[in-house]
Structures are given as C-alpha cells and as structure tokens.
Amino acid sequence: MAKSTRDRTPDIDRSAGRSAPTGGGLRRSAPARPGLVLATMCVGMFLVLLDVTVVNVALPTLGAQLHSDVAGMQWVVDSYTVALAALLLTAGTLGDLRGHSRMVLVGLALFGAASAAAGLAPSLGFLVGARAVQGVGAAILLPCTMAVISDTFPDQRARARALGIWAGVSSLALPAGPVLGGLLVTAAGWRAVFLVNVPVVVAAMVACTRLVPPSGHPRAGGRGRADHQVxxxxxxxxxxxxxxxxxxxxxxxxxxxxxxxxxxxxxxxxxxxxxxxxxxxxxxxLLPPALMRSHAFVGANLVAAAMNFAGIGTIFVATLYLQEVRGHSPLRAGLELLPLFVPLAALSPLTGRLTARFGPRPPMVAGLCVGAAGLVALLLPTARSSYAVFLPALLGLGVGMGLLTAAVVTAAMNAVSRDRAGLAGGVNNTARQSAGALGVAVFGAVTGSPAHVRAFLAGVHVLGPAAACVWLAAAVLTVATVPAQPSS
Structure with a gap:
C-alpha cells in the first residue's frame, strides 16, 4: 500500500539496519537496534515518573533535617510538577527544531545534575530550586522520548506496540516510587532518593549517544534562520x-x-x-492553529486530560483514605494501592497491540467504561469497611487506565505529521500533567481534611459518581472524534 504524505518516512531495511532515502528532504539513518533504543527511552521516562512519587515517603525525614514546615515540604513536590507541566509545550517544539535525540541528552543531563544537587542540598530553598530544575529536565524528556520512539518506529502499527511497551514500563514507576523511596530512606537516608538517579542517568546518556542516530526533519534543516527559532x-x-x-x-x-x-x-x-x-x-x-482544528488531535488530548483529572485525583484521595482514615503505614498503603498500579503497568503493552490491530478507539472506550464502573464503586467504602470493599474501585480504575494510557497517546501522535511529533507529545503530556494537578486540587478541596472522617467520606461518595460521569463523557467524545480504524 502506498504511503501517505504524512507518513513519508525512511523504509527500514531490517537486515542491514539502514534506511533508504525518501522524498521530502528527510535523511536519517535508522537505528540498528531499535529494541535497545526503546529500552533507553523507557529508562528516561521511568525516571521522570519515578520522581513524581518517590519523594513523598522521604518528606517527613528531610523536613526534620532541613527544618521545614508543611508548606515547605509541599513545595519540594510542587516545584517539580509546576516546572514539568509549564514547559512541556516548549520542550516538544525544541525537540522538533533541534533534534529529538539531542534534546533527550539535554534533558538527561539537566535531570542528572539536578538530582545530584538535590541529594547534596544544604537547605530547603536549595532543594526546592534543584527540584524545579529536575522538572525542566523531565519536561524535555517526556515529549522527546516519545518522539524518538516515533522516529525509530515509523510504521504506525509498530509504533503503537512500542508506545504500549513505553507506557507499561513508565507505569511501573508509579508503584515503584513509594516502595523504592521507603527502602532508600530506611537504608541510606532521604538524600539517596535523589542520588540514586545519577548513575542511571549516566548510563542512559551513554546508551543514547551510542544507539540513537541524530534525528532531523525538514523543519530543522537549512531553510533559513527563522526555521531555527523558537x-x-x-x-x-x-x-x-x-x-x-x-x-x-x-x-x-x-x-x-x-x-x-x-x-x-x-x-x-x-x-x-x-x-x-x-x-x-x-x-x-508554537501551537499552530491548524493543529487545534484537528478533531482527532483535540479529542485525544481532552480524553487524556479527563483520564488524569479523575485518575490522579482519585489516587490522591485513596492514599489519604488508607493512611489517615484507615490508619495504615505509608508502606502498607503503597502495597494496598498495587491493585490499581499493577493493571496500569501490565495492560499497557497489551493495549499497544490492540491499538495496532484495531486502532485506538476500542481500547479507549473500553477503558473509560471500566474505569467509570470503578469510580462508581467509591460509593462503597466507609470508615470501618474492610479493604475488600475498597478493592473494586482500585481494580476498576487500574484496568481502565491500563487500557487508556497507550491508546490515548497513540491517538494523539497519529493525528499529526511526524515532523510535529515532539509538539504532539508536549501537548498530550501537558494536558495530562495539568489535569492531574487540577484533579488533586479539586478532589482534595471536595473531601477536605481526612481528620473529619464523616465529611471526608461524604466527599469521596460525591466524587466517585461525578468522576464516572467525566469518564463516560470522555467515552462519547472518543467515539465522536477518534478514527475507528488504524491508519494504513
């Protein structure tokens, strides 16, 4: 079948590991080991998402040693999230202009240096600043690792499978964060939570330099100074x-x-x-109007926002419920959340294969409906109910997000031409990160303090059906905007 203009990419000769030149002015050598390139990009993404959660269990210890109040400890988390959400769009565009592989190296370097600075921080203010720089590095890595995968796997079905693996490995960071953080703080103190990143980043940079060929698109090459300007x-x-x-x-x-x-x-x-x-x-x-006129692109990103708004908000409330209402330790609460995180990680590769075969719409609709059922189950827990009563909500949300994540990313990436892959990744992740922050704020405001158990649970019982309605509305939007079949 003839390739469309938007997919005019190098034809990979798998036996020789080379690409034939194509029209459109694009010249690029395909990686000889695409599997190793995918693994390297997964390492970068794993670190980004790990640092969203790993620091939480270290907060009481570092707060005591750095003489921080609650607000200061909050900013140790928030400075990372704000920088990450705010800079994703710009980072994606820089990747398109300067080369995705080059920007992955920049992101890794910033992330590693900031991790070392955070681990050696002499004061709370220094630590907050280092976390913000970590967020800048993470903002570069998030869209550019996705774009390198898109460059490495030009065939849309192969790309969908690769993005499924990427999403699955990345999702492992969510359950690994609290468990790994607890082990590191217990064994070596809170500074180890940050310093452990440094050798991993160095190894990832070496692998990226050796495995990923320089990427280039017509937009990044030789058509005048304006083409090189953000x-x-x-x-x-x-x-x-x-x-x-x-x-x-x-x-x-x-x-x-x-x-x-x-x-x-x-x-x-x-x-x-x-x-x-x-x-x-x-x-x-930075954000071409034509891109925002694409119903498929806008729809996929609105669904991604709805996914994180309800999903991350619920995870926040679930953690408060298990620790503050049920009185469980952070480590036990983290283990009890595994029925949510394990399906999210385990199903993402399967979703990649389903998306490659049937297109992103079926797994997106299925995930939203299953997740909505899990959210409705938030009506069940009480202050004295057993863990088994809370389990259906965790499983429903975990399976729903597991079916959604890879499919919604693929839907957004497929809706644009390859020379805008970095920007597409930036928009998609900006939608998800910003909506996740909004979800935490809204869910926390509705439930209030878990010290007031009755009011807190009343808020949870309101949020469950409300969030389910958001996801069902997203399912309708998916049917209306996302193509039914994979592009050929």
Missing amino acids: DRTGALACTVALATAVFAVIEWGRGAGVPVAGAALGVAACALTAFGYAERRAARP
Whole structure:
C-alpha cells in the first residue's frame, strides 16, 4: 500500500539496519537496534515518573533535617510538577527544531545534575530550586522520548506496540516510587532518593549517544534562520499561563484562599490572552492553529486530560483514605494501592497491540467504561469497611487506565505529521500533567481534611459518581472524534 504524505518516512531495511532515502528532504539513518533504543527511552521516562512519587515517603525525614514546615515540604513536590507541566509545550517544539535525540541528552543531563544537587542540598530553598530544575529536565524528556520512539518506529502499527511497551514500563514507576523511596530512606537516608538517579542517568546518556542516530526533519534543516527559532513570545506566554494556572490550582487545593488563587488565575488569563495574540502573529507559531482544528488531535488530548483529572485525583484521595482514615503505614498503603498500579503497568503493552490491530478507539472506550464502573464503586467504602470493599474501585480504575494510557497517546501522535511529533507529545503530556494537578486540587478541596472522617467520606461518595460521569463523557467524545480504524 502506498504511503501517505504524512507518513513519508525512511523504509527500514531490517537486515542491514539502514534506511533508504525518501522524498521530502528527510535523511536519517535508522537505528540498528531499535529494541535497545526503546529500552533507553523507557529508562528516561521511568525516571521522570519515578520522581513524581518517590519523594513523598522521604518528606517527613528531610523536613526534620532541613527544618521545614508543611508548606515547605509541599513545595519540594510542587516545584517539580509546576516546572514539568509549564514547559512541556516548549520542550516538544525544541525537540522538533533541534533534534529529538539531542534534546533527550539535554534533558538527561539537566535531570542528572539536578538530582545530584538535590541529594547534596544544604537547605530547603536549595532543594526546592534543584527540584524545579529536575522538572525542566523531565519536561524535555517526556515529549522527546516519545518522539524518538516515533522516529525509530515509523510504521504506525509498530509504533503503537512500542508506545504500549513505553507506557507499561513508565507505569511501573508509579508503584515503584513509594516502595523504592521507603527502602532508600530506611537504608541510606532521604538524600539517596535523589542520588540514586545519577548513575542511571549516566548510563542512559551513554546508551543514547551510542544507539540513537541524530534525528532531523525538514523543519530543522537549512531553510533559513527563522526555521531555527523558537516562538519565544508564545513560549514565554504559554509557560507563564501554565505555571500560574497550576500554581493557582495547587494553592487553592492547599487552602490558601481566594486572593492568592484569584491573583494567580488573573495572571494566567492575561498570559493566555497574550499567547493567543502571539500565535496569530507568529510566522511559525508554537501551537499552530491548524493543529487545534484537528478533531482527532483535540479529542485525544481532552480524553487524556479527563483520564488524569479523575485518575490522579482519585489516587490522591485513596492514599489519604488508607493512611489517615484507615490508619495504615505509608508502606502498607503503597502495597494496598498495587491493585490499581499493577493493571496500569501490565495492560499497557497489551493495549499497544490492540491499538495496532484495531486502532485506538476500542481500547479507549473500553477503558473509560471500566474505569467509570470503578469510580462508581467509591460509593462503597466507609470508615470501618474492610479493604475488600475498597478493592473494586482500585481494580476498576487500574484496568481502565491500563487500557487508556497507550491508546490515548497513540491517538494523539497519529493525528499529526511526524515532523510535529515532539509538539504532539508536549501537548498530550501537558494536558495530562495539568489535569492531574487540577484533579488533586479539586478532589482534595471536595473531601477536605481526612481528620473529619464523616465529611471526608461524604466527599469521596460525591466524587466517585461525578468522576464516572467525566469518564463516560470522555467515552462519547472518543467515539465522536477518534478514527475507528488504524491508519494504513
């Protein structure tokens, strides 16, 4: 079958490990060992997601040693998340312009250096700053590892399977974070939580340098100085808008009050207006209007946002329920959350294969419906109910997210041309990270403090059906916007 214009990519000669030159001005050597390239990209993503959760169990110890209050410990987590969510769009575009493999090396270098600085931090402020730089490195790695996989596997079905493996390995970071963090803090102290990243990053950089050939697209090569420029005004406005919006959500969730959150939202609104104005005037806009006119692309990213809004919000509330209401230790609570995280990790490769065969729509709809059933089961737990009563909600959400993750990423990537793969990855992950932060804030605000058990559980019983409705609406949106069959 003839290839479409949007998939005009090198034909890989598997026996020789080379690519034949094609039209469109693209010249690129295919990696001789695509499996090892995939493994290297999975390592980078694993570290990014591991550092979302691994630090939580270390907070009491580092708070005591660095003389931090609760707000300071909160910013140890929040500085990473804000930087990650705010810079994803810009990082994806930089990957498209400068080369995805090159930007993966930059992201790894920043992440590794910041991890070393965090592990050696003499004060809380220094640690918060190091975590923010970690977030910058993570923001570069997230879309660019996806784009390297897209470059390495140009065939859409092979790409879907590879993204399924990528999503599955990445998902292992979620259950590994609390368990690994607990072991490291117990054995070597809180600094080991950050220092353990350094040798892994060095190994990943060596592998990336040796295995991943330099990537290049027509946009990144030789058509004038403007082609090598990032839309700086749009990038700055987008970063400010996202950072202040996420800041407002976090502050609202922490109970800082209307003045702080309202002021931040006002700044975000102004920056968003400036971003729209800049994009209309830019010769090469950061977020091309044509991209946002694609129903498949917009639909996939809205579904990704709905997935993390309900999923991450529920995980936050579930952790509070197990530790504060049921009185379980952090390690026991982490183990009790495995029925949620294990299906998420185990099903992602299967979802990749299903997506390659049937397209992303069937697993997306199935995952949203199963997850909605699990969310409705949040009506069941009480302060004295057994763990078995809580288990259906965890399993339903875990299976639902396991079916969704790889499929929704593939749907977003397939909706754009390959020369915009980095931007597509940035938009998709920005939607997910921002919606996850919003979910934590909204779910935390609705439930309130778990010290007030009756009000907390009443909030959980409201959130379950409400979140289920969000996911069912996302299933309808999937049917309306995502193509029924894989592209040939």
